[in-house]
Amino acid sequence: MSRPKKKKSEQTDTGKTVRIACRYRAYPTDLQIHRMGNWLTSLCHLSNTAVAERKEAYRTTGKGLTYTAQQNALPAKRKQDPALRMVHSQVCQDSLQRVDKAYQKFFDDLKKKKAGQKVTVGYPRFKRFDKYKSFTFPQVWMNVTDKKTEITRQREIVKFSPLKPTKPNVRIKFAYITVPGIGALKIRLHRDIDWGSAKTVTVKRSASGDWYVSVSVEIPLKPSLSDNGKQTGVDVGLKKHAATSDGSYRGHPKFFRQSEAKLKKQQRSLAKKEKGSGNYKKQKAVLAKTHEHIANQREDFLHKLSLWLVVTYAYIAFEKLNISGMVQNPHLAKAILDAGWGTLIRFVTYKSVMLRGNSTVTVNPAYTTQDCSRCGYRVPKTLAERVHTCPRCGLTLCRDTNAARNIEHLAFGKSSNSEENMSYTVGTVYPDLVSVTPERKPVETGASAAPALAVSPVVEARKPRLKSHLSRG
Numbered sequence: 001m002s003r004p005k006k007k008k009s010e011q012t013d014t015g016k017t018v019r020i021a022c023r024y025r026a027y028p029t030d031l032q033i034h035r036m037g038n039w040l041t042s043l044c045h046l047s048n049t050a051v052a053e054r055k056e057a058y059r060t061t062g063k064g065l066t067y068t069a070q071q072n073a074l075p076a077k078r079k080q081d082p083a084l085r086m087v088h089s090q091v092c093q094d095s096l097q098r099v100d101k102a103y104q105k106f107f108d109d110l111k112k113k114k115a116g117q118k119v120t121v122g123y124p125r126f127k128r129f130d131k132y133k134s135f136t137f138p139q140v141w142m143n144v145t146d147k148k149t150e151i152t153r154q155r156e157i158v159k160f161s162p163l164k165p166t167k168p169n170v171r172i173k174f175a176y177i178t179v180p181g182i183g184a185l186k187i188r189l190h191r192d193i194d195w196g197s198a199k200t201v202t203v204k205r206s207a208s209g210d211w212y213v214s215v216s217v218e219i220p221l222k223p224s225l226s227d228n229g230k231q232t233g234v235d236v237g238l239k240k241h242a243a244t245s246d247g248s249y250r251g252h253p254k255f256f257r258q259s260e261a262k263l264k265k266q267q268r269s270l271a272k273k274e275k276g277s278g279n280y281k282k283q284k285a286v287l288a289k290t291h292e293h294i295a296n297q298r299e300d301f302l303h304k305l306s307l308w309l310v311v312t313y314a315y316i317a318f319e320k321l322n323i324s325g326m327v328q329n330p331h332l333a334k335a336i337l338d339a340g341w342g343t344l345i346r347f348v349t350y351k352s353v354m355l356r357g358n359s360t361v362t363v364n365p366a367y368t369t370q371d372c373s374r375c376g377y378r379v380p381k382t383l384a385e386r387v388h389t390c391p392r393c394g395l396t397l398c399r400d401t402n403a404a405r406n407i408e409h410l411a412f413g414k415s416s417n418s419e420e421n422m423s424y425t426v427g428t429v430y431p432d433l434v435s436v437t438p439e440r441k442p443v444e445t446g447a448s449a450a451p452a453l454a455v456s457p458v459v460e461a462r463k464p465r466l467k468s469h470l471s472r473g
């Protein structure tokens with residue numbers, strides 16, 4: 001793989017667009033909550049019926065149903081079901097689209113499996129009512145043509161009206177998003193939005209009962225960061241969340257473990273309550289809130305880390321992760337899910353596309369931890385060995401940095417003097433990022449003509465709570 005080349009003219013305006021989603025906290029009234037709850041119940045029923053119909057059609061005729069067939073049957077269904085009739089027709093169609101997508105994925109996975117790829121194939125399932133959490137308006141703007149004048153104009157399906165702050169110097173802004181059939185939903189406008197480019201609107205209920213409105217907007221792609229020529233591999237692990245080629249790294253925050261005691265207590269309290277009782281439901285919401293809090297903390301951390309990576313490096317490479325495979329190790333599963341590497345790669349990729357105009361590269365992870373990043377000699381390591389010491393060229397390096405360099409070389413090729421150019425810049429915004437200046441020590445081994453440079457193993461930022469044998473190799 002070669003490093004992606006970029007023309008200078010592309011750095012400012014690419015003429016391309018990107019889709020991003022902005023999520024806003026909504027504050028619905030009791031009546032709106034009641035209506036939205038009814039919508040979700042009806043849509044869940046509709047989607048389960050759609051799955052059942054497809055199953056039945058396949059059983060009797062040997063052929064599945066298409067989305068078009070199901071969409072055509074929708075008006076008749078809405079006539080029969082008064083609850084479904086309350087739901088906006090496009091929202092119903094979107095629910096059927098979701099079923100169709102699940103089937104497409106199922107058939108794609110089946111094909112991949114037949115071709116010999118390692119994939120888990122899951123047949124689309126029936127959803128439980130409390131697991132059906134969101135509904136989507138697939139269109140915000142609709143073209144309407146007047147039959148007499150034949151003039152086409154755009155009509156809003158979902159409307160947006162920002163509210164002026166009640167007092168001067170008040171930064172908190174609110175807005176109303178008027179959803180047909182539900183009413184004007186009040187949202188906290190923590191970030192401005194260009195409503196003219198809004199594409200879809202999704203209303204979502206969280207497990208703890210909070211409501212959110214997600215608006216996807218299409219914005220022009222205008223990378224704002226200039227090419228600093230810096231490239232890096234990123235090694236993700238349990239000891240260090242992310243280590244880069246130049247020795248910088250970010251320790252693992254382990255939010256989940258910090259909140260684990262709290263979770264356990266809340267879980268025990270839930271177990272003591274009678275299932276289905278009012279107190280049970282209350283406690284369940286408390287528990288869901290804690291889970292959401294942890295998820296928010298994790299997301300916040302990953303956003304900051306990914307931004308730091310994209311601002312610091314113009315070209316970033318990761319290893320291709322097989323998270324579902326890794327989670328099968330029961331000792332590591334919790335820590336791996338807690339780490340959220342997949343999310344990190346996703347965040348870095350979209351931020352890199354938006355701010356730099358280029359994507360990230362993923363490489364084959366085979367032997368990235370074992371091979372020497374300077375001479376390529378394979379040095380087998382146990383999971384507990386934190387330092388890479390090469391018997392052939394004498395390179396001594398933190399194992400994660402060594403892996404990060406291997407990833408960089410696989411993605412972008414080996415640059416001639418990468419070790420001399422090592423810059424140990426640390427993001428000032430994120431004080432937890434700790435790196436250590438390399439000490440230049442004379443190396444006794446005369447076997448190699450390579451420049452004698454030994455880097456002292458990087459000192460751990462924080463004592464890891466996990467035992468060393470739990471770290472990923």
Ligand SMILES: [Zn+2]
Binds near residue numbers: 377392393395
């Ligand atoms: Zn070596």
